[in-house]
Amino acid sequence: MNTFENFNLKEELAVKGRKVYGFIPLAQRPNGTWVNLPVMMAIGAEDGPTIVVDACAHGDEYEGCEGIIEAFRRADPAVMKGNLVCVPAVHAEAFAEMKRYSTLDFVPIDLNRTYPGQEKGYLTQSVADYYFNNIVKHADGLITIHGGGNYLYLEPVTLYQSYGDEISARSRAMAEAFGLDALWRNQVCEPQNGILDELAYTAGIPAITPEIGGQTTRATNREENVSRIADGVFNVLRLWKILDGEVKRFDSQYHVDVQYIYAKHGGIHKPQKKGGQRVKKGDTLSIITNLFGEEVDRVLSPIDGRVIGYWAYTVSQPRSWVYMVGRELEE
Numbered sequence: 001m002n003t004f005e006n007f008n009l010k011e012e013l014a015v016k017g018r019k020v021y022g023f024i025p026l027a028q029r030p031n032g033t034w035v036n037l038p039v040m041m042a043i044g045a046e047d048g049p050t051i052v053v054d055a056c057a058h059g060d061e062y063e064g065c066e067g068i069i070e071a072f073r074r075a076d077p078a079v080m081k082g083n084l085v086c087v088p089a090v091h092a093e094a095f096a097e098m099k100r101y102s103t104l105d106f107v108p109i110d111l112n113r114t115y116p117g118q119e120k121g122y123l124t125q126s127v128a129d130y131y132f133n134n135i136v137k138h139a140d141g142l143i144t145i146h147g148g149g150n151y152l153y154l155e156p157v158t159l160y161q162s163y164g165d166e167i168s169a170r171s172r173a174m175a176e177a178f179g180l181d182a183l184w185r186n187q188v189c190e191p192q193n194g195i196l197d198e199l200a201y202t203a204g205i206p207a208i209t210p211e212i213g214g215q216t217t218r219a220t221n222r223e224e225n226v227s228r229i230a231d232g233v234f235n236v237l238r239l240w241k242i243l244d245g246e247v248k249r250f251d252s253q254y255h256v257d258v259q260y261i262y263a264k265h266g267g268i269h270k271p272q273k274k275g276g277q278r279v280k281k282g283d284t285l286s287i288i289t290n291l292f293g294e295e296v297d298r299v300l301s302p303i304d305g306r307v308i309g310y311w312a313y314t315v316s317q318p319r320s321w322v323y324m325v326g327r328e329l330e331e
């Protein structure tokens with residue numbers, strides 16, 4: 001393992017046909033240990049595009065982290081025309097803390113709401129700035145992996161950009177190649193919200209956000225989800241012709257436009273619909289009771305659609321979202 005004191009991705013990628021990995025030290029903690037950015041590079045023997053893949057922008061979303069480690073393990077630079085740059089935990093602090101956020105910031109900051117970051121901001125803002133400017137900007141395509149983390153159930157779903165241009169078409173092709181069933185069409189780009197795939201789009205980089213796994217599935221589907229991610233990364237490498245071979249197609253994919261559905265009151269939240277299930281407008285999604293078992297809220301679906309995810313924890317908070325329903329779209 002290396003420590004990259006003065007990391008320069010362009011210089012690293014210029015030395016062909018090798019695998020190299022290690023920590024980029026970013027800042028020192030009071031106890032003298034370092035906040036690091038882990039990076040793994042499979043640098044093809046021949047020139048070609050660079051795909052960047054990351055996970056754990058939210059610290060508790062571990063499937064992407066393990067899937068990336070597996071993809072890097074499988075990668076063979078000798079047969080690659082281009083590069084795979086892997087960041088298994090963008091927010092390595094939140095990863096270690098087993099939380100969505102890191103507590104090192106004075107107040108919690110969501111890494112995936114703070115791009116392009118601030119070099120002289122709080123720790124999480126500086127991680128965003130470093131990662132975006134020193135790694136993401138060198139990418140021809142970006143795969144930024146999320147998941148259900150500690151509290152959510154999610155159907156495996158890949159978000160892609162859809163603004164009717166060439167970058168969007170590339171983003172959609174990457175989403176299809178990644179291989180998850182549900183494809184979440186994002187038609188609103190609001191870079192001021194600080195979300196990485198939208199910032200990548202504004203920088204001219206096609207990007208997808210696969211969402212897969214979470215604590216609710218780890219006892220039963222952990223290995224399966226990890227290998228689906230590694231398979232997805234490899235199929236995207238074939239799409240970009242970094243690897244030879246036919247791009248695998250998936251017949252069961254469907255496109256959705258996802259809405260978050262909020263409850264007014266918190267309490268004991270009882271999900272009434274399962275992931276992937278079709279719902280009608282007006283169907284009950286969740287019943288929320290108080291500590292005496294009395295109903296305090298009932299959350300109805302505002303649309304016809306399919307359940308893409310829901311808050312899977314027993315307790316839910318007031319004014320927080322409890323369901324994600326996807327309106328099915330024509331191809």
Ligand SMILES: [Zn+2]
Pocket residue numbers: 057058061112146147
């Ligand atoms: Zn996330």
